[in-house]
Amino acid sequence: MTDKLQVAVAGIGRMGMRHARHFATLTPRAELIAVCSPVQAELDAAKNEFKGVHTYLDYEDMLNQEKSLQAVVVSSATTVHAEQAIKAIDRGLHVLCEKPISTSPEISQSVVDAYAASIKKFPNQKVICGFSRRFDASYRDAHRRLATGEFGTPSVFRSQTCDKLDPSGFFVAYAEFSGGIFVDCSIHDIDLALWFFGEDIKVKSVAAVGITAVQPDLRKHNDRDNAVGIIEFYGGKIAQLYCSRMMAAGQEDCTEIFGTNGKVAINTQPQLNLVNLYESTGIRREIPPDYYGRFRDAFITEANEFTASCLDNTPPPLRLDSAVKAVTIGCALQESLITGKKIEFGEDGDLLEVTSGSLIK
Amino acid sequence: MTDKLQVAVAGIGRMGMRHARHFATLTPRAELIAVCSPVQAELDAAKNEFKGVHTYLDYEDMLNQEKSLQAVVVSSATTVHAEQAIKAIDRGLHVLCEKPISTSPEISQSVVDAYAASIKKFPNQKVICGFSRRFDASYRDAHRRLATGEFGTPSVFRSQTCDKLDPSGFFVAYAEFSGGIFVDCSIHDIDLALWFFGEDIKVKSVAAVGITAVQPDLRKHNDRDNAVGIIEFYGGKIAQLYCSRMMAAGQEDCTEIFGTNGKVAINTQPQLNLVNLYESTGIRREIPPDYYGRFRDAFITEANEFTASCLDNTPPPLRLDSAVKAVTIGCALQESLITGKKIEFGEDGDLLEVTSGSLIK
């Protein structure tokens, strides 16, 4: 009998396939035993790449038949994240669920509730939402330095997620189910704000504006291709976010945390690697083409730390409830983006009924 | 008779004295002939530094007695900028007025009106507001590149002005008359937004939040030490601003303009000079201690170009009416910062009556 964590991956599209690889070959303490997908071609590809892996067209079949299964990575379409996560949770399986848990705060909360109920029966169970940036070496270095107090109290947060411009129209189709640019892209930045400010912090208000500079068709899904938002927290902290689908140079994700005694900046000088090219047009460097180019190592660390937490019964590397808070803020920003209203929250976290933005002369 | 522009400087405090130096020694086509200040010690210092310069305790005395005077640099307290500017304008003098013209949009507009009236009599008269960043080599390079269209349509603008932390309490006293952090600091960023987006652009809404992280006493003057704001323009353009009085490392002013086909970034890797220090703690570089350390060359260029415009009767290097728009946006952001309301504008530029941010459960 092996002492490796027995893992299945649900959903093996682009990102799911990467998760499968990370667990199959780059996580020494884990073993990939099964994958599922409604698409037979994806299963065939997985079978080809991962010798001996079991494949399933149906998620529940997989859960039922894989008797040795210990952990599930939910990397299917966002719309089924919560449902699949809850099914695994209810069986006492460890779960690593891709972000966001759901585009709805309520559904996201239902996963947290399911976990809270389940853990009474399965006290060693680990359930996390895969906010990959939390596993990035640079973000961790920044967090560790801020935690020393050397930079004073973190007070202002700025973060941006700029995806490479994709003229194919992919983002328009994708917007139908993504929950909108703030829920899909900025969710990472919001999670970072919570991490750097402290996950018990409470949101006070959000406001956002946006445009469709390159993809006007996004409007039919109530989405934008560029948006900026501000978040006010109780306790004297503020955040500014920028998300975009039109960066020419590649993936540009950067974050700054301004403390009362200094600033920590992550990736404000983006780069693909350590190479600089001196050409007749000047000096050039490339940047990663997409988020995976930027965060591959973080995903691998995520796989390894999730595995270690499950096997060693140590605390999970991040809190699940925080993921609900991130979705809530993301949805509020998205609503503000579309309605033009500033949205306020009471100290108890309740959304306040606001009338704003009416155009009365 | 000399063919050099005969210049007087009104107000020779810290910045006024620098203007005096620029015109006296670093603007070959100008001659500093007079300065005024209500503070005798300042006049004595000027007399000592600038041989033969005439000194006045009273502004109007200076205007009356300096018969050869051609141009006035208004660098006195903000509260008298407009009044002094108008007095010089009415006499047909060229005027370089420090920013902001006023902390009131209405008073700012009165200077524009005075100029519009005066120029009928004095068709060669030049009146500008001294937005020094417009004269900075890097900002100009950025503007020129964007103007080529190579980067597509400028659509998103991000800019920040972070002053070095001054624990002396200076900023608290200063806040009484500064108009607030958005009017005092971000006015430069707002002016840049107008310059990069096109000065005929119209503001649609603003929203801002802020905190007092290091200087709680700022609240008694309705000000904050850190604030973030978003500006929405008609025509599908948005801007995000950050202003701060607590940067540990020095002056950090940077700007990014995101076009539909690329981005131009100015000073996102701030530095004092070209030196890097390799020490046991890593690699370190310093940044300018204050805005003058960063923009000294721009001020000198400003002096030279203003002088050239006056002497050669060429178009002034920037439009005066744009300065009123900048003040209007700055004041709206400041109001939003304090009231918590989002503020909206009609396409005609009128402020709209908005009810927002009310805390109704």
Place this chain on the structure above:
Amino acid sequence: MTDKLQVAVAGIGRMGMRHARHFATLTPRAELIAVCSPVQAELDAAKNEFKGVHTYLDYEDMLNQEKSLQAVVVSSATTVHAEQAIKAIDRGLHVLCEKPISTSPEISQSVVDAYAASIKKFPNQKVICGFSRRFDASYRDAHRRLATGEFGTPSVFRSQTCDKLDPSGFFVAYAEFSGGIFVDCSIHDIDLALWFFGEDIKVKSVAAVGITAVQPDLRKHNDRDNAVGIIEFYGGKIAQLYCSRMMAAGQEDCTEIFGTNGKVAINTQPQLNLVNLYESTGIRREIPPDYYGRFRDAFITEANEFTASCLDNTPPPLRLDSAVKAVTIGCALQESLITGKKIEFGEDGDLLEVTSGSLIK
């Protein structure tokens, strides 16, 4: 039966232990089955870390008893590299030998000769010298770009290896057997010069000078703590090297290749990660503390590619004979450093008898 490459590591000091880890846990297609060391404590540590690994005090015992052994990583003291490599080669095992093969060109050549003889019997055998930088993503990117011809003909090469200052005296003791700073440190830079210029290139002359700025005791082993050298190649190419043991900030290894149409620079802006710290003293970033901090990923790639080459019988990722050339150049530089003489080579590669540097007035 497993299809994983069965690997043993000979010598499990600091670097050997890292190799063991890479093959045990970060090379999915390899399996670490045995280690040897003359130090029992090292074997105990390995036994503890790698479950089931076999341990040996004697290298030949290991070769004799591990019947399934396929590949050996030679990471023992440099003085036994060649001997251990040859013993493994003669048995038809694949070998990854740490650099340098030997501090003697002749002994280095004997390994190449042994391989040449052995491969006739074992045509699939792979033997490489572990020049880790060849596996670094940035160096590879640079090499690929230069290979396109876009930067013209690589003509001038500059490279430096600066170790962090170690005031413990370690480097003095180490110098007794290291072969000297050019053979120990610059061997990497020399290997890169050969790689970027083409491994068939022939050295024409070398000259070097050096000092003992911080470790005067190095002189008793005919070594220096800082040295600069120049290499002239037949065919119109030149290289400049700098090696040092006194960098305060950490490990600083950088390389530039000047082509006739541009330059490619690797790591001329060294950094630990993507974090910048804004403090009252300016902006600071750290750099890796040592070569492993800089090249860990390269070592892991090396392990994986060596494994793949052995299992798939594909060409080894680098040529063994090139390693002899690197040692030859390194030894000549070291001799020039100590004697003050410029050293010249004929086109056939023979060392020429030179009289130079004599102090005749």
Place this chain on the structure above:
Amino acid sequence: MTDKLQVAVAGIGRMGMRHARHFATLTPRAELIAVCSPVQAELDAAKNEFKGVHTYLDYEDMLNQEKSLQAVVVSSATTVHAEQAIKAIDRGLHVLCEKPISTSPEISQSVVDAYAASIKKFPNQKVICGFSRRFDASYRDAHRRLATGEFGTPSVFRSQTCDKLDPSGFFVAYAEFSGGIFVDCSIHDIDLALWFFGEDIKVKSVAAVGITAVQPDLRKHNDRDNAVGIIEFYGGKIAQLYCSRMMAAGQEDCTEIFGTNGKVAINTQPQLNLVNLYESTGIRREIPPDYYGRFRDAFITEANEFTASCLDNTPPPLRLDSAVKAVTIGCALQESLITGKKIEFGEDGDLLEVTSGSLIK
């Protein structure tokens, strides 16, 4: 009567015209009164640009007729630098002589000797050689920091001067009189080495190699387009130089000084200004097109400080004798470059007769 320094410029080619401008309009305490050139068109251009300036076809005519003349800037062809400088020196005029004084150490020394003789009669006389980098803000910052001792003893020096590739053939024609790439380009780097190591330091040996990668015709003037050299100084200090005429990106001059306790790097991340361009090919910045683009401010500072030294009778900003040492080292490097010999010096500064580099098998 004016109290401005009365200045003439001898030689108003490309660089001379710039000197003329600096003194005419950017040096408040100086007045440009005359220029001379053997080329009438140059005189016409100067007359047009500088109102009232006197023009001369003959240098001595100028000296004879300009009775109020106080200082001469020698910016003519290098071949007449020394002769013109000595003529001015003998009349007691202040002299700013462009670098190098001469391509011959002996002739360079003759200017120092003339000054030494003249200063007995004219004790306030100032004569300097215009090593512009000494006036650059970044180099000065570096020098000041090293002087504090914070970085330990400066021990290793690296510097490079890379000119932009000029395919016109200019550099070939220029090489006939330039003295060679080490005397023309690296003279600046050598001067910096002397400045950072201390101007009383003594050279022990030099060795150099070079190639003609892009301009083979340089060989007919015994020159190269790329060369690297090493300098050994008595007292345990070493320097490495690289000079090139083939940089694609523009002017790239950088310098590093390695102290026993840290390193100071100047311009190792070259840039035109503070702008970064994010394009589909990555992030790009430009660098200055030529040395004037890089050092314009330094030339202006040079003009102002030379003027101040003359008017206020303060010590000249740099020592003249050091310029002879720089030429001596530059010539030795050039000789080593061409002959392939390492060249050695006695502690008394005498060149030693060396036999080296002979190809005896």
